[in-house]
Amino acid sequence: MRSIWNGSISFGLVSIPIKMYSGSEERKLDLDMLDRKDHGRIRYKRVNEITGEEVEWKDIVKGYLKDDAYIVLEDEDFEKANMKKSKTIDIEEFIKEEDVPDVLFKKPYFLEPQKGGEKSYNLLKKALLETDKLGVATFVMRAKENLSLVGVYKDALVLHVIRFADEMRDPAELKLPDAKVSKKEVDMAKSLIEQYTEKFDFEKYKDIYNEQLIKIIESKTSGKKPKVEKFDSKPTPAKDLMAQLKASLEKKKKKSKAS
Structure with missing residues (x-):
């Protein structure tokens, strides 16, 4: 390092x-930006707004705009x-x-x-x-x-x-719900949390998105159509909340018995 x-x-x-x-x-994968027409790489240039010419890094300084004029700051000023x-x-x-x-x-x-x-x-x-x-x-x-x-x-x-x-924004600006939940629903949710509570081991969590993206790249390279898993996330209706909590608890219990 x-x-x-x-x-x-x-x-x-x-x-x-x-x-x-x-x-x-x-x-993350190192992806280049390309022109869709001919796959030419898109380059970013540091251009002087006055002359329209490209400027080298060694000639670039930082400045603070004050009263319509820039005050240039050198490394030692910082x-x-x-x-x-x-x-x-x-x-x-x-x-x-x-x-x-x-x-x-x-x-x-x-x-x-x-x-x-x-x-x-x-x-x-x-x-x-x-x-x-x-x-x-x-x-x-x-x-x-x-x-x-x-x-x-x-x-x-x-x-x-x-x-x-x-640096933190005020969450009071968010449109937060005031929907009421019953004590029975809260108790069920707490039971579900307890069932899923384990000692944290961050080694078991892997970044699989990059691996899946590479598989898509390999499929496109070979001319095959990549396999895509369909996923549709729908909000749980309020009337189904207890049923879904109970089903989640049962699912976790079965999984624990199987392991």
Whole structure:
């Protein structure tokens, strides 16, 4: 793996030199955009709006529009905005994991100690494990401030970038139903949830969509018509809710007996 950010992580007066690595990766087919007529690849060009000419990456800078004129920002300007946050993941407080809504989580990153930080790295890791807490930290990466949580995953410190409160939209704007459900229906649904409750093992969940897409590509390559499973999802009518819940429970019970 190649590190994407180097600096330090600190809590109190303890500073740990670290390297940061992406903890996840996208799994999708590399598809090109083509012209339907002749299958020529579609290219994106960086074009100057004034001259109409293409511009090389080395000649591109970032600018902020103010009073009808651009203020150009160089790489060092982004670091000058907050030198500490550009170099340090500063843990400001510790919280319980259950206090963080799941919708705030965005992306995980692994942290690895640099030379001289091995003992303090293990100290923070052990303390987090034994207190069952997460560290709340902020830092700057790629000219953007990030709010994050520091915890432990498989013997490594992991940093979860989470959303700021003002990045979340208000669900009050949604048209949510006020349909009433009976206690009997709720109890039946709770029983169904209990029947399907297992210890989470994310290794058993696989991304099968790409595999199925490759099969379609192979079928089209050989000139065969790909087999498509028909699927029609219909909402369960309110009057059939109890019957469907009961049928779901029976189905799960039969499956459990068979296994």
